[in-house]
Amino acid sequence: MSPKNRIKPNGFKYLIATLVILIVVYSFKLNSDYKKLEDAFSEQKIELQAELDEIIEDYKNINVKNKDLSQRLVKEINKIIVLRDSIKNLEKSNYNLIVKYSRKIVKLERENRRLFIQVDSLNKQNYELLQENIVVKNELEEKNASQKTLSKKNRSLLKERKVLKAKVGIAEVIKVNSISATAMKERSSGKLTTTSRSRRTDAFKIKFNLEANPVTTPGKKEILIQILDENGEIIASKGDKKVKSGETIVYSDNLFANYDNNQLGVVSLILVNRDDISKGVYRINTYVDGHFTGRTEVKLR
Template structure:
């Protein structure tokens, strides 16, 4: 009986012991799990921090690459327009990488794309350098061609100037010339004898003599010579007032006193022409100017005084 009571008393003690042991094991398990969870959390935090740092690094690398690309484009100016297609590829890849970095992303995948973008960008620079070299060569050739064109233009101008000078020389050489010019007021006596006079009232005619110079350039043949005699008041001594007593000189119709056709054969030739005074004309005292014309050229000048 006594042993039975002892057994019954020991049973609760054993039950409590196992409960304590179980509680201790559970407590130790909870403590271990807590320690493990804390460790995992710390590791996750470190991983997230490391990943964020990697993201920032990749973003910085991408921004640096695109900034450098923009500077390269700006430095090449209008030449960069020739590689618009390559630039579009670079911009599209950069946009894709940015989008990946803003959401769920894989470091190695983004890094691979970034490395590929860098290769494309380097290829862009090489192509631009090639274009610059080609452009410099073309520019140099263009400048050389322009210089050659300018030289040819200068040569042409010089030739044209020489031609104009030669034409001027020929034109000047192709003009009749006169020398030994004399204009003499004459009084005609009975029997037709002429005597020189300086008396206004005794003048019957004016005798104008000159020598046409030798000129082998001119075409031989009939040359029409015009003489204008201007009185002191500059009025021209003419045979009449109609247009039949005028000739064209440098685009202007002017009066003449004497017109004579002369058969010129390129040799020196003495010529004497006469202007006969009308009986009704009263001549003025003073200085008279005599001009001799052939075509548009004034070929001789002389004067006399009454």
């Protein structure tokens, strides 16, 4: 080897020293970069987990009454919890998975926005429906209150009407005055004359006046006359009829009068069998249009 190509011992030492220094520097740099990368990895893991925890909390705070949407929320929460736990257990060497999970989180956030918009829309609809229900409920309550008030007024009016009807009914009754009853006997000539003897009585003559009444309806009025002996037995029964009191009476005569709201005289002649007439007091009752209107008596000896 020529002297020119030979490396000087001192120069070789410097070369070795320089290489060692370079290797140390490079190793230190590699170690420093690795440490930074490792710290960044740990920091990114923590951030991703924190972000997923926030998303989970957001889901849990959603109050949804819709059954299908609520089930979907539960499904999404479980999916996010699995992803968070996967990141938590991620090894330091799996740097590429951090990027993958970051993309997943971005996708989740997009889905969250869509889902939350849907939830907000449903909540808004529910709120509007609730407000409508409140309005309808208030309207129903007002109507019910109004109905109760009207029912109360109606009951009051019906009661007043009933009282008024009763008063009008009383006012419509045609009263009878100047009622009198006379026993009559028939002479051989066929003429009837008065008598006070029971064994000669062939008829009873009843006279009375229908008083004027401008309230009652004019027209044909039915009149019933009842003759009773001291035992309450009907004399000369002609039939029976139900009157306004609800009682069914047996009458001795019935006739009709054309009433024009003015005073009207009425005469009834009721023929009897002498054999049925005995001594005593006979009571005569009158009914006009089904109402009891008067009473008189005649005594026979």
